[in-house]
Amino acid sequence: MRPASVYGSIVRNEEKPTVSDAVTLARTARESLSRGLSALQGDPNVPAQLLELAAPIAQAMGSLHQIERSGGAQTAQHAQAALANLQSALAQLQAQPVRHPAVAGALEAVAGALGSVHTLVRATAPAPAPPIAQPQPQPQPQPRAVAPQAAPVKPQPSVRPQQPAAAPRQAAAPRQVPAQAPQPAAQNAQRGKAPSGDFSPVTAELGAHSPSNFYKGLSGNDIIDHGGLFVSTYRLPKIGQPVRLRVSLPGGYEFEANAVVRWRREASDAGNDAPPGFGAQFTEITAEARQLVYRYVRNREPLFHDDF
Numbered sequence: 562m563r564p565a566s567v568y569g570s571i572v573r574n575e576e577k578p579t580v581s582d583a584v585t586l587a588r589t590a591r592e593s594l595s596r597g598l599s600a601l602q603g604d605p606n607v608p609a610q611l612l613e614l615a616a617p618i619a620q621a622m623g624s625l626h627q628i629e630r631s632g633g634a635q636t637a638q639h640a641q642a643a644l645a646n647l648q649s650a651l652a653q654l655q656a657q658p659v660r661h662p663a664v665a666g667a668l669e670a671v672a673g674a675l676g677s678v679h680t681l682v683r684a685t686a687p688a689p690a691p692p693i694a695q696p697q698p699q700p701q702p703q704p705r706a707v708a709p710q711a712a713p714v715k716p717q718p719s720v721r722p723q724q725p726a727a728a729p730r731q732a733a734a735p736r737q738v739p740a741q742a743p744q745p746a747a748q749n750a751q752r753g754k755a756p757s758g759d760f761s762p763v764t765a766e767l768g769a770h771s772p773s774n775f776y777k778g779l780s781g782n783d784i785i786d787h788g789g790l791f792v793s794t795y796r797l798p799k800i801g802q803p804v805r806l807r808v809s810l811p812g813g814y815e816f817e818a819n820a821v822v823r824w825r826r827e828a829s830d831a832g833n834d835a836p837p838g839f840g841a842q843f844t845e846i847t848a849e850a851r852q853l854v855y856r857y858v859r860n861r862e863p864l865f866h867d868d869f
Contacts, residue, residue: 583633586681590643590674591625594618595828597670598795604663614653614667619795621646621678622828626795626836628681630772640681647675760805760819763841765792767810769861772836775854776864784858785851789820789842791864797825797839804841808850810857816850818843824866840866 601607601615624643628636654668765773772793781787790806798804802822809815820841828837846854 583636583681583684584629586677587625587628587633587636590677590681591622591629593670593674593677594622594625594647595670597667598622598828600663600666600670602797607661607663614650614657614664616796617646617650617653618667618671621650621674622795625678636681637685640678640685644675644678644682647671647678651675760803761798762807763792763794763798763804764807765790765809767808767857769811773838774861774864775858776840776866778866784854784863785843785846788863788866789823789840791838791840791866793836793838795828795837797827797837798822800825803844806841806843810853814853816847816853818847818850819845 598615598618601612601618621643624639624646627639628643651668651671654664654671657664767773767775774791775784775788776791777784777788790808792806800822804820804822806818806820807815808818820843822839823842824840826835826837826839830837
């Protein structure tokens with residue numbers, strides 16, 4: 562297998578697709594990357610340092626998923642980000658000194674997806690501007706000859722009696738500026754800051770139709786006590802891993818809380834209506850953040866997860 566040669570062949574296609582083809586191209590690239598991500602995350606014998614290579618692949622899959630969900634309307638916003646992540650993933654995979662079978666599978670998947678992503682980027686590239694005509698240089702006027710004039714006669718200065726030099730002024734004393742009282746330091750510390758520990762930071766942006774949403778289980782109706790937050794992402798932490806959630810809500814509201822991963826939805830089991838991600842149960846949340854959660858679920862129905 563020579564992924565570099567595959568990559569070289571798929572990017573030679575110079576035909577630009579129509580906007581209606583963007584969803585098909587994004588889906589084809591995402592499915593190829595899903596196979597590469599499964600090769601890295603599904604092999605229990607993969608070394609820990611190789612699992613870090615899944616990050617740019619997962620980020621590229623997230624950008625492609627946004628193009629699919631928008632019906633191709635957000636191709637310009639996400640195609641370039643997907644391309645940058647794939648180029649980074651390809652460089653890191655090719656730089657690995659040990660040729661692990663999982664790395665070989667991920668390398669082939671990334672090379673196979675680059676052709677479709679390159680086509681998406683070319684489809685959204687702006688047309689080159691027409692060349693601007695340069696103004697023609699104007700001839701410089703020739704200087705006119707001027708007849709030399711006679712030098713004027715300089716008058717002789719009259720002799721005046723020398724005045725005594727004025728006494729030098731005494732330098733003014735420097736103005737004393739009253740010392741200002743020191744201003745109190747600005748209080749910018751955020752509430753609920755992460756305590757020391759092995760908490761992995763995770764950012765979740767929630768909106769009216771965001772793939773991330775709160776969920777509740779079948780054991781109760783309370784979101785905090787019998788549910789949690791579903792975070793849509795292709796980078797899945799391990800079950801039981803503590804995480805620090807940074808949640809953004811509509812209207813500019815934000816809060817942070819501690820949680821633990823309870824369940825995962827793998828990329829192979831996900832679809833357009835059920836994106837990959839994980840469910841996190843809150844373990845430490847402030848009263849103010851709890852009220853923000855209740856306010857959000859009053860306006861949007863939470864997800865349901867079978868927790869039995």
